Amino acid sequence: MATERFNLDGRPIKPMTICMIGAGGFIGSHLCEKILYETPHKILALDVYNDKIKHLLESESLPWGDRIQFHRINIKHDSRLEGLIKMSDLTINLAAICTPADYNTRPLDTIYSNFIDALPVVKYCSENGKRLIHFSTCEVYGKTIGSFLPKDSPLREDPAYYILKENASPCIFGSIEKQRWSYACAKQLIERLVYAEGAENGLEFTIVRPFNWIGPRMDFIPGIDGPNEGVPRVLACFSNNLLRREPLKLVDGGQSQRTFVYIKDAIEAVLLMIENPARANGQIFNVGNPHNEVTVRQLAEMMTEVYAKVSGESSLEEPTIDVSSKEFYGEGYDDSDKRIPDMTIINRQLGWNPKTSLWDLLESTLTYQHRTYAEAVKKAVAKPTSS
Numbered sequence: 067m068a069t070e071r072f073n074l075d076g077r078p079i080k081p082m083t084i085c086m087i088g089a090g091g092f093i094g095s096h097l098c099e100k101i102l103y104e105t106p107h108k109i110l111a112l113d114v115y116n117d118k119i120k121h122l123l124e125s126e127s128l129p130w131g132d133r134i135q136f137h138r139i140n141i142k143h144d145s146r147l148e149g150l151i152k153m154s155d156l157t158i159n160l161a162a163i164c165t166p167a168d169y170n171t172r173p174l175d176t177i178y179s180n181f182i183d184a185l186p187v188v189k190y191c192s193e194n195g196k197r198l199i200h201f202s203t204c205e206v207y208g209k210t211i212g213s214f215l216p217k218d219s220p221l222r223e224d225p226a227y228y229i230l231k232e233n234a235s236p237c238i239f240g241s242i243e244k245q246r247w248s249y250a251c252a253k254q255l256i257e258r259l260v261y262a263e264g265a266e267n268g269l270e271f272t273i274v275r276p277f278n279w280i281g282p283r284m285d286f287i288p289g290i291d292g293p294n295e296g297v298p299r300v301l302a303c304f305s306n307n308l309l310r311r312e313p314l315k316l317v318d319g320g321q322s323q324r325t326f327v328y329i330k331d332a333i334e335a336v337l338l339m340i341e342n343p344a345r346a347n348g349q350i351f352n353v354g355n356p357h358n359e360v361t362v363r364q365l366a367e368m369m370t371e372v373y374a375k376v377s378g379e380s381s382l383e384e385p386t387i388d389v390s391s392k393e394f395y396g397e398g399y400d401d402s403d404k405r406i407p408d409m410t411i412i413n414r415q416l417g418w419n420p421k422t423s424l425w426d427l428l429e430s431t432l433t434y435q436h437r438t439y440a441e442a443v444k445k446a447v448a449k450p451t452s453s
């Protein structure tokens with residue numbers, strides 16, 4: 067018999083049915099694992115793909131048996147969506163185009179995916195009195211206020227000019243021709259819509275702003291389990307370079323700064339939101355690790371060192387190479403300069419703190435990348451010369 071579980075207020079947690087849209091992606095796959103391994107909840111998993119959750123679906127004899135059901139659904143056009151939301155206690159919407167290489171090259175798809183396609187989900191939750199956890203992004207903050215100060219201004223060192231706060235920081239994007247911001251702007255508008263549904267129609271919602279969550283199963287390795295010419299997010303780009311023994315490409319010198327959080331830490335925060343509605347409803351949460359800040363150049367150097375350790379292969383003499391953003395991403399790219407989350411709200415509401423250092427999370431992630439892809443990459447690299 068499973069032992070009874072209690073939430074942060076000491077109340078028993080009742081088993082629930084969760085409609086998870088985008089369950090087959092990076093975050094979805096980790097969230098499905100967490101829920102199936104550690105809770106009694108049921109998952110209706112919706113996605114157009116299921117490769118990353120196959121291990122959870124394959125056999126009916128698995129210990130979680132019928133607690134996960136996969137529905138191959140494109141939410142752009144599928145009449146089953148409302149019924150599945152109605153059957154559930156909670157909907158979590160993860161579905162989105164969320165790779166920067168798409169924002170300026172496929173801005174229409176990006177805006178439709180992040181705004182238009184999310185509209186029915188919000189509407190069905192609101193009309194049917196269902197709770198919604200909507201995944202937004204730290205990109206809604208755009209650039210820091212500090213980035214507009216003169217380079218030598220001492221105010222740049224003042225946290226008031228760069229720490230990103232859910233209820234205080236402005237959203238600062240570039241001009242319209244900088245189509246990089248199509249994603250952030252669509253995410254901002256859907257946040258405002260969700261918030262307004264809460265204010266005017268009583269929708270019970272939580273908005274999550276992830277700050278660069280990384281770990282195993284993130285995106286794809288081009289030419290292995292994704293398109294040859296595809297450009298994934300930075301962890302997979304750099305992993306691909308390391309696996310192929312190519313220099314890591316630093317866009318515009320790799321000066322932008324990011325804070326990276328381990329996916330397993332971040333998923334703990336999401337589970338707290340799921341199981342503590344009284345503390346999570348009506349909130350917007352930053353979820354990141356302010357202690358893991360690096361420039362992209364430092365990230366490249368650290369990944370090179372960690373990969374040499376886990377693979378046993380020596381590093382290249384020149385492990386990085388500079389490329390312009392125009393060459394790498396094309397016209398209309400722009401960047402967030404710095405992203406440090408303020409943690410006050412998530413600390414106060416859910417008592418959550420990330421645990422894993424950047425070195426440790428890269429060690430476990432690159433061990434996974436090496437184990438999963440090294441052989442396949444070797445074969446792919448050997449092919450053209452042997453034929």
Ligand SMILES: NC(=O)c1ccc[n+]([C@@H]2O[C@H](COP(=O)([O-])OP(=O)(O)OC[C@H]3O[C@@H](n4cnc5c(N)ncnc54)[C@H](O)[C@@H]3O)[C@@H](O)[C@H]2O)c1
Binds near residue numbers: 112113277
């Ligand atoms: N990973 C991060 O660090 C991060 C950071 C900020 C925001 N987010 C947000 O979190 C969410 C999940 O991100 P992820 O990293 O897991 O991305 P992902 O691309 O791995 O997962 C998204 C999933 O949604 C599915 N999907 C997209 N459109 C769909 C549609 N029309 N119908 C059905 N399924 C569809 C995709 O097939 C994919 O499996 C996104 O909304 C993203 O914007 C992620």
Ligand SMILES: O=C(O)[C@H]1O[C@H](OP(=O)(O)OP(=O)(O)OC[C@H]2O[C@@H](n3ccc(=O)[nH]c3=O)[C@H](O)[C@@H]2O)[C@H](O)[C@@H](O)[C@@H]1O
Binds near residue numbers: 362
């Ligand atoms: O993860 C997040 O929190 C959010 O930010 C990401 O945006 P970004 O961090 O800019 O995307 P990455 O691809 O991870 O790039 C990080 C930095 O590395 C740089 N980069 C990327 C790839 C590469 O090969 N080389 C390189 O220097 C980029 O220019 C950027 O400055 C994506 O927009 C989303 O997945 C998400 O909403």
